[in-house]
Amino acid sequence: MKTYILILFSLCFLTGCKTFHNCDQSEDIESSATIEKSRYPDKSVIKGTCTAAETGEPIYFGEVVVYNSDQYYGTICDENGNFEIKGIEFGNYTIEFRCTSGGYENFTMHIDLEEGYDVRINVKLKEYIMQLEKPVIYLYPEQDTTVNVQLDYKGELQHTYPTYPDSGWTVKAQPNGTLWDQNGQEYYALFWEGTPEKELLPSDGFVVAGKETAAFLEEKLAYLGLNRREANEFIMYWLPKMEDNPYNFIHFAGEEYNEMAELKINPIPETVIRVMMLTQPLDEKNDVPLQDLSPLNKERKGFTVVEWGGSIINSLHL
16 A cells, blocks of 8 residues: 655745745745655656635746756746646755746745655645836036926836926036925935836846956946946945845836936936846846946936935846
């Protein structure tokens, strides 16, 4: 008579996991795994479903990868969110669930396969909300000028400073970049943050070691047209979020960002420089198509407007 061992694990995100542990996902996402002794004692099978946590709808074309330092296995979920990976050798593995079509956070867990198991995992992925962090706008007219700045943003503004009125910001700008509002309050830039209606999906960029991030940004920001003060402020904000990562994927958004967050400025500036960085931390160096930055290269002439900001993205979409 054959004997089957059935063990049901509930993955706990507040107290930690048992067989599945180090789950890199927020506590409101629940996943479960049923482990049954395999009929093939020399290899393991991992299968299951991938659904949206909020709606329960299947996530099709989601990527499932199982790997350690010696082995790598992968598959794609079908139209019903189902997946199956066969022939997995014994060992300790990391399992990652990635939504390649975007819109959901990645999910990571770990499993020990000390012998052959038939593993079923039902994972629910939380919806991913992209946040554009700290876009700041500098105004450099050739003489003291009253300037109106309107932001046509396809998304929801979360924070603005000074407060963004329906008619847009109206400030008196000086050639050195100093701004004054109608109440005589001084500013060095205009600030906003928001959640877009849809995620920006980069297809190329750069992969940079965390320890080399500062030097990389200094070089690229200068090429893109930021002066030393603007680059310093950019790097001081973003470096703490990036330099301790093994690697960072970096893309500088262009026309797709202009379409998402259009600036309407009166009087019309002669030069507009917008640096919107999309970045994602990486555990290892990936090969990605290199981005051509030449279309974003600008030379300052006349009344110049400069903006920089960034966003930590969810998946590479390559």
